[in-house]
Amino acid sequence: MAAYDLYGFKGASIFEAKSKIEGKLNISFEGRDSSYQGGVYYKFGEKESEVFIVKRNIDPFDGEPVEKMFSDYPVLLYVDVTLRSEEIKSFLGTEFNLLRHEFFD
Known part of the structure; x- marks a missing residue:
């Protein structure tokens, strides 16, 4: 069953969070801009x-x-439709706090 996880990052910079995640998970985000998402945001993966x-x-x-x-976290990381929650959590380490872990059918 796929999980939907939410992490919080206390650093104030979205770019700093993006760079740290890319290094820890060996992925490369695509920069996007959307008023729905609050302006500039970064995405990796497809539907x-x-x-x-x-x-x-x-x-x-x-x-x-x-x-x-979770208002005390200025930057959020959503990990949707993952089968490797524990692996991602261990890669991210202590800089990113797991705030929510849910399963949906």
């Missing part, structure tokens, strides 16, 4: 497979955190 999204924890429409329960 129906493992997808990583790094974005700021700010809703562009009201200025509130996107993830209100």
Whole structure:
């Protein structure tokens, strides 16, 4: 069963988080810009497979955190449709805190 994980990064820079994740997971993000995602964000992966999204924890429409329960994390990493949650968690280390771990059918 695929997992959907959310990590928080306390560093203020989305670029710093992106660079650290790329180095730890040996992936290369694509930069994108979307008002829905809060401006510049980074994505790796495609639909129906493992997808990583790094974005700021700010809703562009009201200025509130996107993830209100985790407002003390300025940068978020979403890992969707993964079968290797534990492996990713160990690669990311202590700089990225696992905030949510869910399964969906």
